[in-house]
Amino acid sequence: MTGSDSRELGAVPDGGRAGHGAEPGELDVDDASSSPVGPLIAGVVMIGFGILMLTQTLAIKGEGFEPEGPRFMPMLATVVWLGLSTVYLVQQLLRMARSRDGLPVQRFAHSGRVVALLVLLVAYAYAIDPVGYIISTAVFFVSAARVLGSGVLARDVTVAVGLSVGVYFVFTRLLGVYLPPGVLPL
């Protein structure tokens, strides 16, 4: 989250340095981008997924595609999916041909952070059991907040410890849901 917006207002009689550290256009990025690449890739991926599901449908044991059988509905869904994915891709190509505007799509900014957050999530999934709920959750919270753009470490640590300890005891002691204690002697 590096977006920022700076405004300079008011009388500036000294002609001093104007605008400082401004990265205009980074805020309020919810305007639809006109890049057609995202939807194009999506269309191709969806068709590929449809073909994959088609092979999976054919892999279902059974004979023929009688409506009562286990293959009929998956087949129907897969075929319609393939048809609609093609329509989506063609729509996208037509729009590209007609104008430079693509289908509505959000800008893929901060992709590095998305990857970082996914890595954190996976690490968290593997850490819960061996390390224990409280420690893994507290560490995960602080690092996730960082990735999400927080700059106040003391606050994050306080909330992380309070939240993980609170959740652990409420769920294990009051609600009877098991959470791994891990390395802590609880």
Added chain:
Amino acid sequence: MNSFDSLLGGFATVLSPENLLFALIGVTLGTLVGVLPGIGPAVTIALLLPVTYNFEDPIPAIIMFAGIYYGAMYGGSTTAILLNTPGESASVATALEGHEMARRGHARAALATAAIGSFVAAVISTTLLAFVAEPMAAIAVTFRATDYFALMVLALVTVTALVGNSLVRGLLSLLLGIMIGFVGLDAVSGQSRFTFGSISLFNGIDEVLLIIGLFAIGETLYVLVRGRTRPGHVTPLGPGHGRGQFMSMNRDQWRRSWAPWLRGAGVGFPFGVLPSGGAELPTFLSYSYEKHRSKGREEFGKGAIEGVAGPEAANNASFSGVLVPLLTLGLPTSATAAVMLVAFQIFNIKPGPQLLETSPDLVWALIASLFVGNLALLAINLPLIRLWVKVLQIPRPVLYAGILVFAGLGIYSVSGSVSDILIAYGVGVVGFLMRQLDFPIAPAILGAILGPELENQFRRSLNISNGDLTVFVDRPLSATILAIAVLALVLPYVPKIVARLRGKPVETAGKLAFADED
């Protein structure tokens, strides 16, 4: 025992300290998540499911979930009016007029007409629910497999066609959900389907994982990508108790509000009962109607109180309406209702025509809790408005890191296996990409939850008819419902078609469209 006596019994259940506490927790949580944009009742209920796993009695859990559902409506209107950011999609109409009222210094009146209107509509529609439930269940008993099939098709089609901007994207989302629903062992033939040979997929993908992935993780990644945004400003509430005012509204505002409340309730309840994709359609219809009816039409868009009163009433009334098919047919007609259905299933309760016979305590306690919860909301919404708005000041990194912690908790308590957690993450990435590419989420959820049941009823119908597909059109009821489903697919394009017939440029007509989710 008639409905009235049963309802009194329901009140007796709800007014026990424990159930009352859960009703209050529900409406409070609901208000909080309703105030926050991007976090809806569906995901909140999904995240709270693990809390209730070890409850012996389902009643407090269901009361709490219902409280979250309509609490979110009260909260959503608050954000719509004071921040001009609809907390949830059914508040879009409220944001149009309510925020203008607030800007003109009538914030309290706008909030009051929304809250009181919601309450009035809730009382009317819940009363209707109480008296419709039993007759409806009696009719539902006569429904056959073909009717159920047709109803499910209708529910899926309406959510897909009436919500969101594009039919193609909506249908793709729906089909994705249906395909996910097919994952696992087929209940009839025992064959594994869409499992890619992996044993961990034999039991299918748990609905809770799916909902948490699509809504909580997908939304967090989406917020991350959008980055920092210019913070809004909560419009000042203005002076408190003025002269000649009762509950923050003056005589004129009361006079202009009461009829839209009643009309909104009148629109909201039937549209909730009929599969129509949730609360968006009735709120928008109510708004359009009030606008066309209003003598001071020019005031619309500049803060007409009717434009807040009507849609808010319709919004709340539609919830009681949605409960009718959910309880008597087991048919969810919105994403949140689908999550409620999952909650019922966790307690091994199967909503349907028999529910009133098998679990009358639960049904009547739920209905009674709607009265109690809405009264509580009326009491806490306006006086604590400053507190609710404070939630909006929580920094997003902290908020969404917290949501991820609860998402992890929900996923972990469903299974505890790392592979299931990774599946939920995968679903989350799909949900994120769907948001990025403007695919609606609600059809996928509904498709995944209704898909297997739809196939079930389809095969049952064909077993009875010995494989004859005309069975779906032979029965007038099924045929009619299927015809309505086809109509619902076409309806959004009517303005375009009419425009083309009249020789007008098509671009100006556009498609009837409503916002997505919940």
Added chain:
Amino acid sequence: MNTATPATVSIVVGYTPTPLGEAALAAAIEEARRRGGFLHVVNASRGDAYVDNNMADTRQLAYLEAVLAGSGVPHRVVQQIGKGEPAVEILETADRTAAELVVIGLRRRTPVGKLLMGSTAQRVLLEASCAVLAVKGG
């Protein structure tokens, strides 16, 4: 500091559209008049919440501009959103303009509140390389 010529004296004030911010602004205007300085008004927001009452909106900026114009003090208003900590923004402006004085509002806070929300005032007080005038408010 006392040798700076009046025309180049820079005064930085951390402004928020709150009574505390107004008090700080009033004190800063007073100081700018007395010292004949140039007033840099900084309004910064982290931009990471849906609502930030410390960020001035268009109407409040217009009001701020009117107050400053009425005071007759040469000034510049800088609004910085989503770049980082407000304290950093104030300190950077002070460094860049070689400010003689930084004016901030200071309010009593519970230790928990300070921990959770961070303290812009504390950071400015500790890290500023020039004199800091802390205006006390409610």
